[in-house]
C-alpha cells in the first residue's frame with residue numbers, strides 16, 4: 001500500500017509538472033491502491049473467520065494435554081508450584097496469537113525496509129535514521145524499573161487494613177456480619193484506617209514510578225523521531241534539484257511506517273521471552289516426576305497377604321507436610337502394628353496427627369523417616385494402583401463432583417459405572433436415598449453444574465430475566481446431606497469386592513447422631529471384617545467393636561490398647577472418653 005500510494009503521488013506530480021496529466025497512469029495507480037485496500041480487507045476478514053476455529057483447536061489440544069498432565073500428579077507433587085500449575089490455556093492461545101503478530105510485523109518490517117531503501121533520494125540514509133528513535137527509546141526506557149524483573153508488596157498496616165475491611169462486602173461474610181451486627185464496626189474501622197493512611201498514595205506502583213525524573217529522555221526520543229524530517233530539510237538546502245514535495249511526502253510516510261514497526265517490534269522483545277518461557281513451562285509438565293514413586297510388587301501378595309485385609313506396621317515414622325512452616329512434625333517417631341482384620345479407632349485432640357497418619361497409611365504422602373510395612377514389606381514396594389484399588393477412604397473433606405448424583409456415586413466403582421441397582425443400594429447404605437428422593441431430578445440432579453450463562457443490563461427485560469433465573473437455579477442440599485451422598489460413593493466402592501482396607505476419617509461431622517450411628521454400622525458391615533480404621537471425635541459407640549484404640553497427641557501415639565486397657569490406665573483416652581460420657585450422664589440428671 002505504501003508503494004501504491006507513492007506511485008500515485010509521483011504520477012500526479014509528473015503530470016502536473018509536464019502540464020499533461022497521464023490519465024491512464026493515474027487510473028492504473030488509483031486501481032493499484034484500491035486493489036491493495038480490497039486485498040488487505042479480504043485478508044483481515046479471512047483472519048477473523050479463521051481465528052475462532054483455530055483458537056478452538058489450539059485450546060482444545062492444550063486443555064486435553066494439561067488435563068492429562070495434571071491428573072497424573074500425586075498430592076505432594078501437585079502442591080509444588082513448579083509443576084506448571086499456574087498455566088492457563090488462555091495464556092497459550094494469547095501467546096500463539098502474539099507470536100503470529102510478531103511474524104506479521106517482521107514481514108511488514110522487511111517489506112518496508114525493501115521499499116524505503118529503493119527510494120531514489122536517500123532511501124538507505126532514511127532507513128537508518130528511522131531506526132534511531134526506536135533504538136534510543138528502548139535504551140532510555142531500559143532505566144524504567146518495570147522493564148526488568150520486579151517484585152512489589154505492601155507493608156503499610158493501614159493500607160492492608162483498608163484492603164482487608166473492603167473484603168467484607170463479599171457475600172461470603174454477609175450472614176455473619178448481620179448475625180454478629182458488626183457492620184457499623186467495619187465502617188468505623190475503615191474510616192479510621194483510611195484517615196491514618198492520610199496522603200500516602202495507594203495508586204498502583206506502576207503509576208507511581210513509571211515517569212522519569214527529568215523530561216530529557218522523552219525530548220531525545222522525540223527529536224530523534226524527527227531526524228528523517230531534518231535530513232529531508234538539509235537535502236533540500238544542499239541538493240535543491242532533487243527536492244520535491246512529493247518525495248518529501250513519500251519519505252515521510254515510509255519513515256513513519258518504519259519507525260512505528262521497529263518500535264512495536266522492540267517493545268515485543270520481552271513478550272517473546274515470556275512466550276518462550278510459557279511454552280517451555282508447558283512442555284516441562286510432561287517431565288515432572290511424581291514424588292510418590294511407584295513400586296513394582298503386586299498387591300495382594302499371594303504369599304504374605306491375609307484374606308482378612310491389610311496388616312500395617314509403623315517403625316519410627318516421622319512426617320512433615322512439604323513446605324510446612326510448622327515448628328513441629330505432623331507425625332513424630334510413631335511405631336505400632338495393626339494386625340489384618342482389626343477394627344481400629346483413632347482418637348485425639350485437634351491437630352494431633354490423626355488425618356496425617358491416615359494419609360501415610362493410604363500412601364497419599366510418603367514418610368520422611370522411618371518405615372511403613374504392609375503385610376510385612378515396605379508400602380513403597382507395592383504398585384500404587386494395586387494399593388489404591390484395595391482401599392476405600394471416606395473423609396469429611398471429600399467433595400461432590402460437578403456431575404450428576406448417579407455419576408457421583410457410580411465413580412466409587414468405575415467398573416460398574418452404569419449399574420443403577422448398585423447405585424441405589426449404595427445410596428441407601430450411605431443414608432442418601434431420602435435426600436435423592438426429595439430432589440426434582442433425583443439421581444440425575446447435578447448439584448455443582450458449570451455455569452455458562454452470561455447476561456448484561458437485563459433490567460426490564462422480563463423474558464431474558466426469566467431465562468437467566470431458570471438457567472441459574474440449581475438444587476442445593478445441607479452439609480449433612482452432602483456427607484450422606486459422598487458416603488454413598490464409598491459404599492459403591494465396597495461393591496467392587498477388592499477392598500481390603502477401609503478408612504473413615506471423621507465422615508460424620510455434619511450428621512445427626514442417628515445417621516452417624518447408622519453410617520458407622522453400615523461401614524462396619526460393608527467392611528466385611530477387613531482392616532478398618534475410624535477416626536472420630538465422637539467415639540462412644542464405636543469403642544465396643546474396636547480391637548485397637550490409638551490415642552494420638554502432638555503427632556505421637558500416646559496410648560494404644562483396647563477400651564478396657566486404656567480406661568484402666570486413666571490417661572489421655574479415659575479423659576477424652578469421660579468428657580463425653582459425663583455429658584450424657586449430666587443430661588440424664
Ligand SMILES: Nc1ncnc2c1ncn2[C@@H]1O[C@H](COP(=O)(O)OP(=O)(O)OP(=O)(O)O)[C@@H](O)[C@H]1O
Nearest residue numbers: 321324326330348349350351352353354355356357
Ligand atoms: N496440608 C497441610 N499442610 C501443612 N500442615 C498441615 C496440613 N494438614 C495438616 N497440617 C498440620 O499437621 C498437624 C496435624 O494435622 P492433622 O490434620 O493430621 O490433625 P488431626 O488430628 O486430624 O486434626 P483434626 O481433629 O482437627 O482433624 C497440624 O498441626 C496441622 O496444622
